[in-house]
Amino acid sequence: MSREIIEALERVFSAESEIYRNRGFGRRMGFGQHPALLIIDLGYGWTRPDNPFSCEDTDRIIAGVQELLAAGRRCGIPIVYTTTYYQVTEGPNTDMGLWHRKLPIEGLTADSEDVEIDERIAPRAGEHLIVKKMASAFHGTNLTSLLNAAGVDTAIITGVAVAGCVRHTVEDALAEGFRPIVVGECVGDHVPGAVAWNLFDIDTRFGDVESLQTVLGYLGGLAPAERELAAIERS
Amino acid sequence: MSREIIEALERVFSAESEIYRNRGFGRRMGFGQHPALLIIDLGYGWTRPDNPFSCEDTDRIIAGVQELLAAGRRCGIPIVYTTTYYQVTEGPNTDMGLWHRKLPIEGLTADSEDVEIDERIAPRAGEHLIVKKMASAFHGTNLTSLLNAAGVDTAIITGVAVAGCVRHTVEDALAEGFRPIVVGECVGDHVPGAVAWNLFDIDTRFGDVESLQTVLGYLGGLAPAERELAAIERS
Amino acid sequence: MSREIIEALERVFSAESEIYRNRGFGRRMGFGQHPALLIIDLGYGWTRPDNPFSCEDTDRIIAGVQELLAAGRRCGIPIVYTTTYYQVTEGPNTDMGLWHRKLPIEGLTADSEDVEIDERIAPRAGEHLIVKKMASAFHGTNLTSLLNAAGVDTAIITGVAVAGCVRHTVEDALAEGFRPIVVGECVGDHVPGAVAWNLFDIDTRFGDVESLQTVLGYLGGLAPAERELAAIERS
Amino acid sequence: MSREIIEALERVFSAESEIYRNRGFGRRMGFGQHPALLIIDLGYGWTRPDNPFSCEDTDRIIAGVQELLAAGRRCGIPIVYTTTYYQVTEGPNTDMGLWHRKLPIEGLTADSEDVEIDERIAPRAGEHLIVKKMASAFHGTNLTSLLNAAGVDTAIITGVAVAGCVRHTVEDALAEGFRPIVVGECVGDHVPGAVAWNLFDIDTRFGDVESLQTVLGYLGGLAPAERELAAIERS
Numbered sequence: 001m002s003r004e005i006i007e008a009l010e011r012v013f014s015a016e017s018e019i020y021r022n023r024g025f026g027r028r029m030g031f032g033q034h035p036a037l038l039i040i041d042l043g044y045g046w047t048r049p050d051n052p053f054s055c056e057d058t059d060r061i062i063a064g065v066q067e068l069l070a071a072g073r074r075c076g077i078p079i080v081y082t083t084t085y086y087q088v089t090e091g092p093n094t095d096m097g098l099w100h101r102k103l104p105i106e107g108l109t110a111d112s113e114d115v116e117i118d119e120r121i122a123p124r125a126g127e128h129l130i131v132k133k134m135a136s137a138f139h140g141t142n143l144t145s146l147l148n149a150a151g152v153d154t155a156i157i158t159g160v161a162v163a164g165c166v167r168h169t170v171e172d173a174l175a176e177g178f179r180p181i182v183v184g185e186c187v188g189d190h191v192p193g194a195v196a197w198n199l200f201d202i203d204t205r206f207g208d209v210e211s212l213q214t215v216l217g218y219l220g221g222l223a224p225a226e227r228e229l230a231a232i233e234r235s
Numbered sequence: 236m237s238r239e240i241i242e243a244l245e246r247v248f249s250a251e252s253e254i255y256r257n258r259g260f261g262r263r264m265g266f267g268q269h270p271a272l273l274i275i276d277l278g279y280g281w282t283r284p285d286n287p288f289s290c291e292d293t294d295r296i297i298a299g300v301q302e303l304l305a306a307g308r309r310c311g312i313p314i315v316y317t318t319t320y321y322q323v324t325e326g327p328n329t330d331m332g333l334w335h336r337k338l339p340i341e342g343l344t345a346d347s348e349d350v351e352i353d354e355r356i357a358p359r360a361g362e363h364l365i366v367k368k369m370a371s372a373f374h375g376t377n378l379t380s381l382l383n384a385a386g387v388d389t390a391i392i393t394g395v396a397v398a399g400c401v402r403h404t405v406e407d408a409l410a411e412g413f414r415p416i417v418v419g420e421c422v423g424d425h426v427p428g429a430v431a432w433n434l435f436d437i438d439t440r441f442g443d444v445e446s447l448q449t450v451l452g453y454l455g456g457l458a459p460a461e462r463e464l465a466a467i468e469r470s
Numbered sequence: 471m472s473r474e475i476i477e478a479l480e481r482v483f484s485a486e487s488e489i490y491r492n493r494g495f496g497r498r499m500g501f502g503q504h505p506a507l508l509i510i511d512l513g514y515g516w517t518r519p520d521n522p523f524s525c526e527d528t529d530r531i532i533a534g535v536q537e538l539l540a541a542g543r544r545c546g547i548p549i550v551y552t553t554t555y556y557q558v559t560e561g562p563n564t565d566m567g568l569w570h571r572k573l574p575i576e577g578l579t580a581d582s583e584d585v586e587i588d589e590r591i592a593p594r595a596g597e598h599l600i601v602k603k604m605a606s607a608f609h610g611t612n613l614t615s616l617l618n619a620a621g622v623d624t625a626i627i628t629g630v631a632v633a634g635c636v637r638h639t640v641e642d643a644l645a646e647g648f649r650p651i652v653v654g655e656c657v658g659d660h661v662p663g664a665v666a667w668n669l670f671d672i673d674t675r676f677g678d679v680e681s682l683q684t685v686l687g688y689l690g691g692l693a694p695a696e697r698e699l700a701a702i703e704r705s
Numbered sequence: 706m707s708r709e710i711i712e713a714l715e716r717v718f719s720a721e722s723e724i725y726r727n728r729g730f731g732r733r734m735g736f737g738q739h740p741a742l743l744i745i746d747l748g749y750g751w752t753r754p755d756n757p758f759s760c761e762d763t764d765r766i767i768a769g770v771q772e773l774l775a776a777g778r779r780c781g782i783p784i785v786y787t788t789t790y791y792q793v794t795e796g797p798n799t800d801m802g803l804w805h806r807k808l809p810i811e812g813l814t815a816d817s818e819d820v821e822i823d824e825r826i827a828p829r830a831g832e833h834l835i836v837k838k839m840a841s842a843f844h845g846t847n848l849t850s851l852l853n854a855a856g857v858d859t860a861i862i863t864g865v866a867v868a869g870c871v872r873h874t875v876e877d878a879l880a881e882g883f884r885p886i887v888v889g890e891c892v893g894d895h896v897p898g899a900v901a902w903n904l905f906d907i908d909t910r911f912g913d914v915e916s917l918q919t920v921l922g923y924l925g926g927l928a929p930a931e932r933e934l935a936a937i938e939r940s
Contacts, residue, residue: 001717008713012706012898019896023757024809052728078328088361093313095363095377097384097882102910104729128322128330133377134880135911142330142368142375148618148647149332163906168876175839175873177618177802191724193717197902201868205807206840236482243478247471247663254661258522259574287493332647337675339494369645370676383853383882398671403641410604410638412567412853426489428482432667436633440572441605548798558831563783565833565847567854598792598800603847610847612800612838619802 001192026204029179032153036078040159043083045114052104055160055188064186064212071219079127082137085115136168154179158186163194180207236427261439267388271313275394278318280349287339290395290423299421299447306454314362317372320350371403389414393421398429415442471662499649499678502623506548510629513553515584522574525630525658534656534682541689549597552607555585606638624649628656633664640677650677706897731909734884737858741783745864748788750819757809760865760893769891769917776924784832787842790820841873859884863891868899885912
């Protein structure tokens with residue numbers, strides 16, 4: 001985006017933030033005690049160029065997610081990846097629901113390399129890969145049960161696309177009772193403006209947008225005592 | 236079950252039916268205009284003997300489902316199979332939720348032949364296979380969206396086990412707004428008594444238990460006009 | 471029920487329990503650390519006689535729930551009552567969904583005394599009254615969010631009717647990730663047999679049926695330390 | 706917003722639309738056959754000034770909703786209002802979930818005039834008022850069951866606030882299988898920029914933003930034949 005447009009957006013955010021502050025919006029959600037790491041739709045169809053769903057800045061996103069994975073794996077927290085694809089993309093009995101009436105999702109099929117998670121952040125044994133059909137990682141999936149049964153209270157959210165799957169996931173995480181923390185450097189979209197205003201809306205109304213450094217600091221600070229207590233509670 | 240016990244159960248059902256009739260329970264749900272066929276958990280772990288989840292009378296169930304599949308495929312109605320399995324069966328971050336604390340589900344893994352749909356009723360292209368984690372075919376799955384977007388108003392339910400997955404699926408189908416029709420000869424369980432009293436409870440409170448003949452008659456009677464109108468509406 | 475029928479049912483349960491034991495069913499769920507008390511549909515339409523939904527043994531149920539309320543209130547655990555009623559009971563745009571096609575629910579309206587919670591267990595400030603439309607206390611309600619945000623891991627379930635709302639609530643509690651504990655003396659139904667076989671099914675597959683004494687002992691044993699830790703965690 | 710900022714936003718939208726067109730985004734969802742009218746959170750706390758949730762342009766929104774109500778009532782389509790309020794706003798056992806950690810929702814209580822629907826669009830008998838706890842009209846409510854059982858395929862969405870409750874409702878409507886149509890003149894927010902970019906995101910990815918005139922034309926064109934057929938189907 002041009003310097004001029006970036007400045008214009010920042011003026012709008014600034015004016016709106018003033019109004020929000022006067023109203024008492026944009027409080028801080030804060031981190032809880034038992035986080036899980038969610039990695040939304042970082043398949044090749046999103047991380048490589050020249051696809052309908054290609055996103056920007058994915059090298060930066062992947063690098064940040066790699067650091068979060070290292071920290072999360074050391075802590076033993078639940079790690080959940082999502083990808084999106086369909087079993088039936090023709091005819092009236094499709095699992096695309098109504099979404100192909102807005103977006104070209106009919107190319108996302110099980111056998112396509114587009115829906116495979118980018119190997120730079122490949123899932124390991126003990127981690128989850130949820131196949132979803134709609135934008136939210138919670139909608140029509142077992143994500144709430146999985147997180148709930150594991151005693152999770154905080155969802156650290158990364159991935160793409162901010163204006164679509166990431167935002168709906170954040171809104172649902174909040175509604176389901178999990179504190180949403182969005183890692184600013186680890187999310188992206190197909191177009192630049194959408195990242196800016198969606199993170200602005202999220203940080204004001206739904207969850208906290210935090211830096212990668214802050215989140216890595218939080219994960220590093222999860223003391224063995226809390227993790228063991230959590231393990232005992234869950235046994 | 237012994238003749239004596241069958242007669243005792245029938246006496247209980249008869250006495251309870253009397254009470255229900257006086258109260259106005261057990262009305263008939265009736266068939267709608269746009270059915271879908273649901274086939275719950277007829278994988279080898281359920282249809283073959285000597286497994287933890289082996290069910291009784293599965294040859295009869297499979298034969299009936301084959302007839303329903305033929306009729307349903309001629310009509311072009313949505314056909315949805317479910318199977319149940321888990322990605323992580325050890326440690327605190329499992330997708331088994333809490334259910335392994337009641338049942339030996341840790342054996343249901345993706346690579347096990349137990350979770351493959353019995354080849355006698357193998358799914359075809361254009362049909363759906365939903366992997367669920369809990370009892371209900373609706374819980375944590377995209378089933379409602381799929382049926383809703385296809386304009387379905389009636390769920391024809393077959394499979395196993397009546398006291399578990401089938402019953403919870405029936406209760407959820409009703410709650411979600413789909414008329415549940417359970418095909419009496421096409422459901423079963425691990426133990427006999429459970430079939431009798433669960434079908435009795437279902438027929439009184441949640442959905443209609445109908446014979447295979449009745450349901451085949453209904454599917455055969457779906458006139459081309461309705462199917463074409465449905466197809467136009469959905470375009 | 472006659473002595474003869476009770477004995478017949480017990481023989482069936484005994485035979486089925488043998489099969490379940492060999493299969494490894496009926497494990498114990500166990501209590502968690504953070505319970506909530508759920509009181510299902512104990513409105514006058516259920517606790518008084520001569521109504522379509524009148525249940526048996528409600529004096530015993532109410533007495534037990536009073537003891538659980540006293541213990542739960544001392545602990546400061548979340549307490550949630552449900553009642554069931556409809557805003558529109560005529561015409562095609564009803565919130566009865568499809569359920570009036572099975573049961574006479576059209577009498578359950580907001581202004582009816584039938585849907586008021588029995589005053590012997592009246593809710594207090596700080597407690598919740600959820601109005602539901604379907605059988606499960608979780609379906610179409612905010613119950614999961616409420617329990618999840620409060621860090622609850624165990625649902626102590628009481629109320630009516632076992633074959634309907636209580637059972638569907640138990641199945642959904644499990645699926646949502648809350649350990650279901652059903653208090654045996656504090657549940658009931660419109661007909662006797664339904665209590666026996668539904669508690670049997672629940673205890674085998676979904677949750678633990680425990681005695682009132684056991685549950686009161688568990689609540690009494692929730693040490694101040696756990697409750698304070700929970701309060702700190704939730705701040 | 707200043708002319709300069711409006712122009713800057715329009716340049717961003719224009720540039721992004723170009724990218725979306727090349728990718729095949731922003732297809733038209735189109736109207737279905739069986740609509741319902743949803744009116745989100747037009748209570749006094751939103752339509753009057755000087756409240757934390759006061760929105761802009763509510764006179765224009767109310768006037769448009771009045772016209773939609775007249776048309777919808779003539780058609781006999783389902784009409785659903787929402788409002789948002791809480792039973793317990795203090796302590797750890799609140800039904801505010803986690804949302805008070807972002808927004809000042811603790812003022813939204815049952816007895817506050819803020820949560821009453823603005824009398825200029827007061828609900829009538831036969832219409833629904835859903836009390837929700839979270840942003841989406843679908844989350845934790847009976848809305849899907851209600852619409853599904855009535856055979857609805859299209860959700861005409863109006864109300865506030867676009868960046869919060871309206872957008873989450875649109876995303877969930879799509880996910881649940883209902884075509885979302887947002888009436889452009891009949892939605893608003895607490896701040897102006899948020900309306901512009903959220904409608905832009907919605908129209909690209911989730912639903913169709915249509916003018917009041919277009920939607921009134923659609924409702925007026927629902928021929929008696931379709932409405933009667935729908936009534937027969939639902940009987």
